[in-house]
Amino acid sequence: xxxxxxxxxxxxxxxxxxxxxxxxxxxxxxxxxxxxxxxxxxxxxxxxxxxxxxxxxxxxxxxxxxxxxxxxxxxxxxxxxxxxxxxxxxxxxxxxxxxxxxxxxxxxxxxxxxx
Amino acid sequence: xxxxxxxxxxxxxxxxxxxxxxxxxxxxxxxxxxxxxxxxxxxxxxxxxxxxxxxxxxxxxxxxxxxxxxxxxxxxxxxxxxxxxxxxxxxxxxxxxxxxxxxxxxxxx
Numbered sequence: 001x002x003x004x005x006x007x008x009x010x011x012x013x014x015x016x017x018x019x020x021x022x023x024x025x026x027x028x029x030x031x032x033x034x035x036x037x038x039x040x041x042x043x044x045x046x047x048x049x050x051x052x053x054x055x056x057x058x059x060x061x062x063x064x065x066x067x068x069x070x071x072x073x074x075x076x077x078x079x080x081x082x083x084x085x086x087x088x089x090x091x092x093x094x095x096x097x098x099x100x101x102x103x104x105x106x107x108x109x110x111x112x113x114x115x
Numbered sequence: 116x117x118x119x120x121x122x123x124x125x126x127x128x129x130x131x132x133x134x135x136x137x138x139x140x141x142x143x144x145x146x147x148x149x150x151x152x153x154x155x156x157x158x159x160x161x162x163x164x165x166x167x168x169x170x171x172x173x174x175x176x177x178x179x180x181x182x183x184x185x186x187x188x189x190x191x192x193x194x195x196x197x198x199x200x201x202x203x204x205x206x207x208x209x210x211x212x213x214x215x216x217x218x219x220x221x222x223x224x
Contacts, residue, residue, distance in 0.1 A: 033212065042216040043159065043202070056211060091158055103149065104204075104212065106158035 002027070004094050004107035005074075012113045019079040019086070021110045025094030032075040033093045033104060034067055043091065049075060082114045116141050118213050119205050125219035132193050136218050138186040138203030147206035148179055150188045152199040153217065159202055162188075193222045 005024040013019050025032050034046040045059040049069040060067065064082075069075040079086055089111050093104035121138045128134050140148075148165035163170065165177040165186055176189040186203055203215035 035214070043214045045212065045214070048212075058211075089156070093159075103161055103164065105161065108158050 004029075004092060004105055006090075006092050006107035006110050008110060009108060010111050010113070012115060013082045014115055015083060016081050019082050019112055021077040021079075021090050021092075021112070022074040023077070023092030023094075023107055024074040025092075026096075026105055028096060029094035029105075030097045031095045032069050033095075034075075034077050035091045035093065037089045037091065037109075039088070046077070079112075082112070084114050087112055087114045117216075118142060118207075119203055119215035121201075121203050121215040122218045124217075125221060127221045127223060128193055129223050130193055130195060132222075133189065133191050134193055134220060135190075136188045136201050136203075136220075138188075138215055140184050140186070140203075140205045140213075142205070142207050143181075143184060145184075145205045145207050148177075148186050149204040149206075150175075150177055150186075151202040151204055151214075153202060154199045159214075162201070190220075193220075195222050195224065198222045 004026055007022050030051055032049045035043045036046055037043050047060050047067045048056040052071050064080045066078045089109045091106050091109045093106045095104045119140050150162040151159040152162050153159040163172050163177050165179045167179055169178045174191045178187045198221050200217040200219045202217045206212050
């Protein structure tokens with residue numbers, strides 16, 4: 001059973017470009033979470049999705065950031081018009097549809113560098 | 116007050132020492148609790164869930180005190196490989212998962 005997969009692992013973008021980060025959850029998992037970790041800082045929750053639904057996006061910046069988890073295919077975190085402050089590690093986690101446990105399993109992350 | 120707070124650290128301990136990490140949470144209706152570890156520049160990995168009765172996994176023991184809204188992690192006989200950042204994680208009653216800021220541990224030979 002493959003773990004959570006994220007790609008690309010490293011992404012370099014110039015200011016003003018768009019960044020697309022992909023996350024494929026573990027098999028059987030229907031909940032996806034995105035987190036951002038700035039250098040030397042802790043994990044910050046961004047968004048929680050289930051298939052075709054955004055459940056909680058309270059951690060998402062209001063502008064330039066969007067996320068989706070379509071019926072087919074990976075979850076996508078999209079950052080438009082990137083700025084230097086967007087440089088960070090973006091982790092995706094998934095969990096099974098078991099409301100009792102909510103254990104999350106993380107992917108290896110995408111390290112975004114904005115030049 | 117932050118929703119999840121942890122010892123600021125860092126903790127520097129010799130091999131073989133026992134070390135304890137503390138975590139407090141503000142939402143009394145929180146339902147599930149976990150400890151994760153994160154190695155430098157890697158993804159967080161689930162270490163153990165924390166149950167009301169307390170639970171042990173080898174050298175690791177987790178305790179939960181709902182009345183005090185407090186969670187602890189005890190590591191006995193520390194190994195060099197235990198060096199990492201330990202993250203306290205709380206799931207609230209409204210299905211939100213919150214990570215604490217983490218406590219850094221360095222085990223020294």
